[in-house]
Amino acid sequence: MNNLKKIEYSLKKRKRQESRFKIYGLLGIATAVSFLCIILSSIFMEGKKAFLSTYIKLEVYFDPDIIYTSNDQKEEDIKFANFQKIIKNSLNSFFPEISDKGELRKLSNFISSSEEENLMKLVLKNKQLVGQKITLWLLASSKIDVINKNPDMELIAEEDRLISDLELNWLNEIRSANNIKSNFNKNFFVKADSTEPEQAGIWGSLVGSFFTLFVTLILSFPIAVAAGVFLEELAPKNKFTDFIEVNINNLAAVPSIIFGLLGLAIFLNVMHLPRSAPIVGGMVLALMTLPTIIIATRASLKAVPPSIREAAIGLGATKFQTVTHHVLPLSLPGILTGTIIGMSQALGESAPLLMIGMVAFIVDVPGSFLDSSTVLPVQIYLWKSTAARGFVELTAAGVMVLLSFLILMNGIAVFIRQKFEKKW
Amino acid sequence: MTEKIKIKSKNVNVYYGQKKALDKINLEIPTNKVTALIGPSGCGKSTFLRCINRMNDTIDICRIEGKIIVDEEDIYSTEVDPVLLRAKIGMVFQKPNPFPKSIFDNVAYGPKIHGIVNSNDELEELVIYSLKKAGLFGEVKDRLNDTGTSLSGGQQQRLCIARAIAISPQIILMDEPCSALDPIATAIIEELIDELAKNFTIVIVTHSMQQAARVSQQTAFFHMGSLIEVGRTDQIFSTPSQKKTQDYITGKIG
Structure with a gap:
């Protein structure tokens, strides 16, 4: 009876211990989740503006005097016409009271410089426009865009603000005439980098990432699976294979920038492959991804129960048949999951790519594996390090795009795992 | 003994690394009879069984000395291909291990890899024949496309037997085939073994002395890596000549 009392007493203590342990766990998870929420929401709040x-x-009045500088009204004239002046005049007609040259220049900075080319193309397509006056929505320049999206910025003192009081007054006049609107930013999804935030887009680096990862996958998957299968199933266990195994595990922990230096030294300086090209980036990332996939391959081969191997060998299957008919199919979900995790690591990698020149400022969307290009994380890094205020939002939006692709890839990994996993 | 001898082992020693697992085993196994290998855990009976179809080759640290002669041929000589040998000597394992494929594919796998059949019709015929031989066909005929792993333990083990006999081996090795099964499933398998003994030479490792007594015609008793005694089953269980055998079958050791 006395013993039972003691147990009862200690049981209370043990129960308290257990509930404390639970609370610590919950606190840990809550902290992690709240940090994640803070990060994601701050990125989202900033990024959605982009x-x-x-x-x-x-x-806009397409003044024939400005467009046709020669008498015979050639197409060439339109191409070299001063559309900046047309935009300036249009603004001036909205603010007829402004006559000072400096002020007019400031006013013309309200509109993005990309609209000059757009107007030129519009006229080239439709020459009857010359001499006509039509109403158009023109893309505002980045600083107007930023002020318009962040109303609280109007409250800061003039010297710290992006635009002067005068410009702010003009903006307010445009607003009160209901001549300003926000619309979907198509540029962001179809263009590559630009010095002007309102013209910069993620598409170029997205395509660059795609080309790079494609090369990475094509190189690393077959090599890594072959290596993993060989080491796990076929290689004799001796000092040499032990040595290889230790080295593969070590390689997985090597800082990625080292792979970049290797790529610089070998792919660029010895093999003379093109600088900044996805093919080289893909090769560097493939080196980085190889150990990850090899380790995943070996782990999932190991997880196949030996009874399946024995069954096949006992029936007279050769080693090769045992592996290809039974062991490899059963371990494929694990291998694919490891591959996708390796690939998402590669997608988020920037350091090794800096070494091989994929950090360049690239205005064109790359069209092949040999074109100069950049990748998503490097593009984010480039925007983050640019001074213009408009890039702050682009950076966050770039992070959002990168994160969505990572989530997508990890989702595919989970899907593959659940769909193809076989029970035995 | 006057029977035809199928398997003959001569001075077989087996080492796992430094440890000697079997010591000078000399055993003759008659054709188309059931031979039971009994003995306490770790006595080497499974090791000996796995020497007969060279399954021990897959274990790196395992080393075998001596000769095992099947049909006048030393299976450890360099001319013998272990893959071919295993086609001739089938094996059923302790834990039922069907492939995670359909019931049909489980049985069809052996014939397919060895190229035994020429057409799909022939293959189907062979699969049905093997399933019938293993006494499983009646239970699974409507669901040959279900996975083998969806069957009960006893059915899975019979599926493994069907899979083994589909390549028509001459010898079937069984490594405690009933240890994971309930008594009813065990009884079914034991009946099956009786039936199979008409066409196959069967070597069965078992922990159950009753099972050895029920299914086998010859029994070999192993202890601590040595073959203590071998003889007709009824004689081993009634009048063993060795004291150790006596002790084991009466439950004093083991």
């Missing part, structure tokens, strides 16, 4: 851009409504 998906909209500001447009200003203007009466």
